Amino acid sequence: MPIELHAGLRIGDYTLLEPLHEGGMATLWRVSHAQETFPLLAKLPHVGRGEAVSRVVSFEVERMIMPGLTGPFVPRFVASGETADQPWLVMELILGTTLEPLLAQAPLAAERVAGLGALAALALDDLHRQHVVHLDIKPGNLLLHADAAGDERIVLLDFGLAHHAHLPDLLAEQFDEPMGTAPYMAPEQVLGVRSDPRSDLFALGVTLYYLATGQTPFGAPTSTSGLKRRLYRDPVPPRMVQPAMPRWLQEIILRCLEVDPDNRYPTAAQLAFDLQHPEQVVLSARAERSERGGVIDTTRRWLRGFRLDAEELRARRAQAEPHPPLIVVAIDLKQGDPALDAALLDVTRRLVQTAPGARLACVTVLRTARIGLDSNIDLEGRNRHVKRLLALRHWARPLGLGEHQITFHVLESADVADAIIDYARSNAIDHIVMGARGMTGVRRLLGSVSARVVAEANCTATVVRAARNSPPPVTPRYTTEPTDDPVA
Amino acid sequence: MRSEDTQTPMRIGLLADLHANREAVEACLEALHDAGCTRHVFLGDLVGYGADPAWVVEFVREQVSRGALAVVGNHDAATATGTGGAMHEQADAAIAWTRTQLDRDQLDFLAALPLSVTDEERLYVHANAWAPAEWAYVRNPLAAARSLAATDARLTFCGHVHEPALYHARPGGSGYFAPKPGVPIPLSGARQWLAIPGSCGQPRDHNPAAACAWFDGTTSQLTFLRVPYDHERAAAKIRAAGLPEAFAARLGEGA
Numbered sequence: 001m002p003i004e005l006h007a008g009l010r011i012g013d014y015t016l017l018e019p020l021h022e023g024g025m026a027t028l029w030r031v032s033h034a035q036e037t038f039p040l041l042a043k044l045p046h047v048g049r050g051e052a053v054s055r056v057v058s059f060e061v062e063r064m065i066m067p068g069l070t071g072p073f074v075p076r077f078v079a080s081g082e083t084a085d086q087p088w089l090v091m092e093l094i095l096g097t098t099l100e101p102l103l104a105q106a107p108l109a110a111e112r113v114a115g116l117g118a119l120a121a122l123a124l125d126d127l128h129r130q131h132v133v134h135l136d137i138k139p140g141n142l143l144l145h146a147d148a149a150g151d152e153r154i155v156l157l158d159f160g161l162a163h164h165a166h167l168p169d170l171l172a173e174q175f176d177e178p179m180g181t182a183p184y185m186a187p188e189q190v191l192g193v194r195s196d197p198r199s200d201l202f203a204l205g206v207t208l209y210y211l212a213t214g215q216t217p218f219g220a221p222t223s224t225s226g227l228k229r230r231l232y233r234d235p236v237p238p239r240m241v242q243p244a245m246p247r248w249l250q251e252i253i254l255r256c257l258e259v260d261p262d263n264r265y266p267t268a269a270q271l272a273f274d275l276q277h278p279e280q281v282v283l284s285a286r287a288e289r290s291e292r293g294g295v296i297d298t299t300r301r302w303l304r305g306f307r308l309d310a311e312e313l314r315a316r317r318a319q320a321e322p323h324p325p326l327i328v329v330a331i332d333l334k335q336g337d338p339a340l341d342a343a344l345l346d347v348t349r350r351l352v353q354t355a356p357g358a359r360l361a362c363v364t365v366l367r368t369a370r371i372g373l374d375s376n377i378d379l380e381g382r383n384r385h386v387k388r389l390l391a392l393r394h395w396a397r398p399l400g401l402g403e404h405q406i407t408f409h410v411l412e413s414a415d416v417a418d419a420i421i422d423y424a425r426s427n428a429i430d431h432i433v434m435g436a437r438g439m440t441g442v443r444r445l446l447g448s449v450s451a452r453v454v455a456e457a458n459c460t461a462t463v464v465r466a467a468r469n470s471p472p473p474v475t476p477r478y479t480t481e482p483t484d485d486p487v488a
Numbered sequence: 489m490r491s492e493d494t495q496t497p498m499r500i501g502l503l504a505d506l507h508a509n510r511e512a513v514e515a516c517l518e519a520l521h522d523a524g525c526t527r528h529v530f531l532g533d534l535v536g537y538g539a540d541p542a543w544v545v546e547f548v549r550e551q552v553s554r555g556a557l558a559v560v561g562n563h564d565a566a567t568a569t570g571t572g573g574a575m576h577e578q579a580d581a582a583i584a585w586t587r588t589q590l591d592r593d594q595l596d597f598l599a600a601l602p603l604s605v606t607d608e609e610r611l612y613v614h615a616n617a618w619a620p621a622e623w624a625y626v627r628n629p630l631a632a633a634r635s636l637a638a639t640d641a642r643l644t645f646c647g648h649v650h651e652p653a654l655y656h657a658r659p660g661g662s663g664y665f666a667p668k669p670g671v672p673i674p675l676s677g678a679r680q681w682l683a684i685p686g687s688c689g690q691p692r693d694h695n696p697a698a699a700c701a702w703f704d705g706t707t708s709q710l711t712f713l714r715v716p717y718d719h720e721r722a723a724a725k726i727r728a729a730g731l732p733e734a735f736a737a738r739l740g741e742g743a
Contacts, residue, residue, distance in 0.1 A: 053659075056678070064674045067707075082677065166668040168656055170676070173663030 003084045005029065005044060011083040014042060014090055025055055025160070031090060033078075040078060041093035047086060054179065057170050058160035063089055064167055065159045069130060073123035074156055094155050096145035099211070103139055106214035107242050110249045113212045114275045116144070117252075119154040120204055121272035125428050127156060128197040128268055129323065131165040135194060137203035138184045139210070163194040182227060183216045187259050190227045191310040196317050198261040201271055205256025205264075212249060213241040217257060231259055234292040247287035248278045254286040261313070266324040266357040269428035273326060273359070273407075276427065280407040324357025325430035330420050330453075331364050332435060333391045339466035340435045341395070347464050348433055349399055360401060362392045363409045363423060365416045385410050417452035424457050432461040498705035499524045502685045504531035504614075504647025505561070506548075508538030508586065509689030509739075512698035513547065515717035516688050523702050523711070529605075531647040531685070532561025532614030534598070536579060537735045538689055539725035541567075541586045545594045552597075560601035561614040561647065562623045568599035578732045585731060610703075611641035615648040625649050626682065633662040636680045643675065643703075644682040651693040652686030652701070652712050667712040675708050683710055696742035 003009070005027060009016045014031040021028040026045040033040060045059040066077040066089065076092035099116065102108065120142050127134060134141075136158060143155040161179055163169055171179060171194070178190045186202035193199070209217045217235030221227050235257055239250045252274050258264045265271040274281050329348045335341075352358050366388060392408040399406070413419035424432055434450050450463045501520035506513050520528070530548050535541040552558050560568075566583045567590070587595070603620040604613035615623045616631065618638035625648055626632050632655035635644060654665045654673065657680040667673065675681045686699025697714040704711075723736035 060676045060678050064676055067674060068672070087678075166671040167673055168654060168663060168665035170656065170658070170663070170679075173656070174658045 003086050005086075011042065011044075011086070011088045012079060012081045012090075014040065014079075014088075016042065020093075026059070030093060033090075038076075039093035039095075040090055041075075043089045043091070044086060054171070054175055055160075057174055059087060059089075061162065061170055062158070062160045063087070064170070065132060065162050065164050066091065068164070068167075069127075069132065069159075071126050071130075072153060072155075073126045074159075094143060094145050096143045096155065098157070099139035099142045099144060099207070103210060103214075106211050107245075108211050110212065110244075110246050113208055114249060114252075114278060116142075116154070116211065117204065117208045118272045118275035119144070119152060120207070121201075121268045121275060122428055123154045123156050124197075124200050124204065124268035125272060128200070132159070133163045133195065133197050134159065134161075134200050134203075135163060135179070135189060136161040136181055136184075137200050137207065138181050139207055142207070165195065169194060178224065178227060182222065183210075183218060183220045185227060185230075186261070187228075187231045188261055188310070188313050190224070190231070191313065193310050193313050193317075195314065196261050197268070198264045198266070201256050201264050201268060202258075202261075204268075204271070205253050208249075208256070209235070209238050209253050212245055212253070213238050215241055236292055237289040240290060246278070247283055248274075248281040250289070251281055251283050251287040254289065262316070262320075267326075269326050269430075270324070270359055273361075273427055277407065277409075280409075282403050320357075323430075324359070325351075325355050326359050326361065326428065327351055327431045327433065328361045328363055328420070328424060328427075328429050330432060330434040331362060331392060331395055332437070333364050333388060333395070335435065335437065337435075337466060340464070343466045344433065344435050344464045345395075345398055347462060351431065351433065351462075352399070352401065352405070358405070360396075360399070360406045361409055361427070361429070362396050362406065363411060363420065364388050364392055365419045366410050366412045367416065368412050368414055385412075417449045417456070420449070420453050421457045424459050429459050431459060432457055434461070434463060436463050436465045499526060500703045500705065501525035501528040502531060502645055502683075502701045502703060503528065503688045504645075504685050504700075505533040505650055505687035505689060506530065506535075506538075506544055507533055507563070507687065507689035508535045508541040508544050509698075509722050510538075510540035510543045511717045511719065511722040512689045512715075513544055515715045516698050516700040516713070519713055519715045520700060520702055523713075525702050528556045529612050529645065530556065530558035531612060531645060532559045532601075533563045533647060534558070534561065535567050535586050535590075536561075536563030536582055537726075537731075538722065539729045539731065541589045542591075542594065544689075545590060545597060549594070549597045557605050557607065557612060558601055559604055559612050559614050560598065564598045564601060568595055578734065582731055582735065585729070606641060609642040611639050611644045613644065613646050615646060617641075617644055617646075623648065626653075626655075626684065629655060629662045629664045632664070632682050633657065636662060636682055639680075642677070642680055644680070645703075646682065646684055647687070649684050650687035650690060651684070652699050653684045654710070654712075655682040656680070669712050669714040672704070672707075672709040672711045675710055677708060681710075685712060686714075690739065691742045692738070694742050696740055 005016060007016055007018060014033050017030045017032055019027060019029050026043050029042045031040045031042045063080045075094050078090040080089040134156060141157045143157055144152060145155050146152050178192060180189050184203040184206045186199035188196055189199045206217055218230045237250060238253055239245045256264055352360050388410045389408050396406060411419040411423060432453060436450055437448060454461045454463060503516055528551055534544050534548055548558055567586050570587055604611060611617060613620050616626050617635040626635050626646060627649055636657045652667050654667050655662045685701035688698050688700050691699050695714060696719050697716045699714055701710060701712045719739040723739045726736040
């Protein structure tokens with residue numbers, strides 16, 4: 001028989017203090033340790049007769065995966081063990097509440113839904129880069145935490161169904177039936193595919209649908225055949241449930257809910273990007289959809305659904321680009337060096353072409369004398385802004401990218417390097433490309449923007465120089481440039 | 489699994505199928521030393537194919553005298569007894585040559601190696617747990633399940649198969665996993681595992697880097713490693729010794 005849990009009980013070097021939550025699968029306790037430097041939580045799964053074998057294996061999976069996870073979007077693993085047949089796992093206790101209570105307030109405003117969705121997508125992107133697919137994304141596993149500075153982030157909870165690409169998958173080896181939470185499971189997960197990070201984007205899409213409309217798109221089926229219905233039956237378009245929802249949000253949600261993972265966002269970072277830039281979302285037929293597919297559509301897909309094969313989906317995933325990058329090219333619209341422009345275009349083209357699914361954001365920085373004073377609300381400011389957007393589009397035209405692959409952004413900042421570095425960080429950018437500024441007086445006065453970006457950005461940075469046969473003439477200029485001299 | 493806080497640190501280096509390849513053994517030992525290993529286990533086939541049998545046997549013998557563990561492989565047994573015939577012709581020829589390279593003490597050391605060793609929850613054996621002296625391979629989940637069923641040990645470490653592999657017991661069989669080098673794998677205490685580090689001295693999975701692994705007894709984590717080494721030098725020695733060209737060529741191909 002398992003031991004009875006009570007305050008004061010010792011498990012390993014930890015002492016149970018108070019129960020925090022009694023769940024269906026496990027009990028959570030606050031615990032203490034002699035040398036603790038942050039609050040601790042112990043997860044103690046129910047054991048004994050009557051507990052499903054899959055739950056026992058699920059806790060085993062969590063104990064295997066959690067020790068290898070790092071970063072701000074997962075609770076820190078501390079220790080795990082077994083005391084008198086009671087397995088336990090101790091981790092950092094993170095303050096906050098899950099998104100589950102918010103469901104009672106749904107429908108939420110589109111901006112709030114997009115904001116929460118972007119935080120969740122950024123957390124998922126970090127997890128996916130650690131080679132882990134969560135496979136149980138739902139409001140109850142998304143913990144909203146605010147740090148000391150008041151910045152919000154989402155922390156992902158419960159790795160009991162997760163798949164780690166570099167660890168044995170005990171669940172896949174032992175169980176044939178689909179595993180997940182019925183309303184949120186991706187179609188391929190229903191078919192038994194556990195290795196596709198885009199399954200988490202589907203589940204996040206269900207979560208956003210629920211938060212934005214107050215309803216789940218696929219109900220809560222209890223049978224495998226009921227689960228399979230999502231392979232061929234469209235959800236009701238969310239704007240039909242919630243007419244106030246903007247088209248861009250329906251576009252994003254329905255793209256997450258695509259049956260074929262290849263038709264969803266290729267990465268969580270790209271989803272986060274759209275959720276953070278609603279004005280840049282390209283509206284397709286999804287945004288306009290005003291009814292579910294009819295009988296013919298449904299029948300066609302029902303037939304095709306029978307051909308959708310788990311093996312094929314796995315094989316396709318294995319061949320796919322593992323993480324199509326988000327690339328930023330920072331453009332100095334004032335530098336006026338055709339050779340450098342050509343070199344920058346050339347490098348950018350090669351980067352985008354070699355990674356199928358890559359997206360490019362063209363960015364320029366509009367220097368403002370001081371943040372908050374130069375508002376672009378006035379006509380002159382808006383003109384400057386629009387002129388730069390047009391110039392960016394003109395710059396990128398030779399790349400010949402489709403509108404789904406490219407976006408344009410004018411950042412306003414007193415500090416060019418800061419603007420680029422912040423932009424890369426908050427959008428989970430993979431790669432910054434920028435031109436090297438010539439040896440001008442401005443550089444001597446301000447220092448090199450590219451050097452700072454290379455040193456401080458948290459992603460890859462490429463500094464492009466124009467190919468030359470002889471060194472460029474140096475023309476020292478000692479006059480002070482106007483303040484809106486952008487990137488270099 | 490027991491509570492993991494009360495154990496003293498213990499990291500065990502695992503080397504299988506060294507096959508008289510001094511360069512590969514030295515490279516793996518350095519990598520295992522860097523990983524903090526203080527004990528070593530040699531999972532058989534110290535000799536055969538390679539040009540440095542005396543150096544490898546002498547090294548392992550010295551390690552064993554200081555507490556390392558070693559089990560016998562089919563090439564070691566054939567060399568010790570001088571009875572070939574169990575393997576293909578070229579391997580037999582290498583066995584005959586190897587016997588000329590070892591002194592009496594070294595041959596006696598090979599002859600005295602045990603078929604298997606059990607150390608706490610760990611079983612070390614060259615080929616498999618169900619009939620170690622018959623040298624059947626653990627090449628698939630079926631064979632792994634058979635081996636796991638034949639022992640009470642939670643962890644089995646073996647060699648013989650030259651490709652790295654990790655199997656875990658599950659109801660009705662076993663699950664296979666192709667390990668990724670350098671990633672620590674927590675071996676959950678709730679089940680049995682069978683790990684094959686891969687061949688140190690003669691890799692055959694189209695990657696010429698030497699294979700080995702290390703196990704952390706404190707955290708119950710197993711890490712597979714691939715270590716680049718000077719396989720051209722090892723191949724040149726094989727050619728200089730007059731051994732079959734194929735033994736030299738395959739080191740560069742890892743096949």
